[in-house]
Amino acid sequence: MEPVTVAQGVIDLTFHQVVAAAIRAVLAAHGVAVTEVISAPHERAFQDLRAGRTQLLVGWFPGSHSTYLEPFKDDMIVLGEAEGSAPVYDPYCIWGVPDYVPVEVVRSITDLAKPEVAAQFVRTVQGINPGAGISRFSQEIIERYSLDLQFVEGDIPKCCATYEAAYAKRGM
Template sequence: MSLGVQAAESEFREDQALRLSFISEPDSEIVTNMAKKILEQQLDYKVKLSLLALGVQYQSISTKKLDAMLMAWLPNTQAAYWDKYKNSVDDLGIIYGGKLGWVVPDYVPVNEVRTIADLENPEVAKKFIGTIQGIDPGAGLMRKSEETIKNYNLVDYKLSASSATAMTIAMDRAILKKDWIVATAWTPHWMFGKWNLRYLEDPKGSLGGAEGVHTLSRKGFGEDFPRAANFLQNYKIPLADLQGIMAEAHETSNSDGAINHYLDSHPEKITEWTESAKKLPLYKN
């Protein structure tokens, strides 16, 4: 699904293409490729994308080998990277909200299961077959989930490690039969665009609070590329919209088509993102 991938340049010149990076996650690919389309088609830039490990992105932004990254989960998920590099990068703001947690289908009665603490009820545990459907065993969300089981004394449950794909398959099967299921989850994710799911409240904060997905740029980027920086500061995507794009991309295996469909049907978003940027110069005077 990756589009327009190029290696990151090691030096900056004013006439070079903008250098953006992303990770191999659906939301990162979609958000970054959509930004590329806007920057090229609406704002007259050339853009090169780099698929890079997260740590390499932070380092490359701090050393000015990249211009911007659109996948900084703050303040918790990427706190270690942020603490290391925050003084050598600029934060251009939040693009969309993110969250980690446990979810249930919306048909599970909220008066029976509203919070993680409600899972302790033995009758509730039986309906969930004593299982919390997990993802890859090494994922940070799985480590947090193990801690959550201990914090809430969920002795009747086991955390079932599998994969992100296996988790969505289990969710699909359960929903088709209206079975009860509780699963590890995160937003944005395409499954929220396909099914009606709700997060269980986490009064102890074991799984972390709400996150913001930020755009970070190298120092001096706003001065060198005023128009691009203004666009990235105004580039905000409603979570429901993003998850709709992700769901369409998943169903069709065509992320580029899903992006184009969204942009074609939401011209007001393009105006919102670019109106003030178009009044600014491409490059520094």
């Protein structure tokens, strides 16, 4: 019998990469060889799956990626969506508050709308790639809570550099 092989698509974020490596190990233990791993930003990873360049995609979250999968979801098997099953993994998007801001000052996202709290932060939320759930959720949060913040698209290196620069200046 000829071995089963697949090309694995992975959304190019570290936590998806870690899960993808674990899935490759499980597949190998069951006789499935991953012949190629294609890492790509969100939208392109789903385009690769739809076009057949990959046969397996690691990085599906209904709240984050449904816009990419919906056009061809009926042609796919989505693990974790069968009735009574659990998702393969289920991270969530969060915003962090720097440690120089006392926990008593920011206990919830609504606290960020208070002028005395807002003054302690840079007024820009630096996003990662446009298709990322955290990017879309951040824009929704800014609007939903009427936060005086600007959202800027970017990538992971820019997001990290922006955070490090703001932290070094203590947000001012």
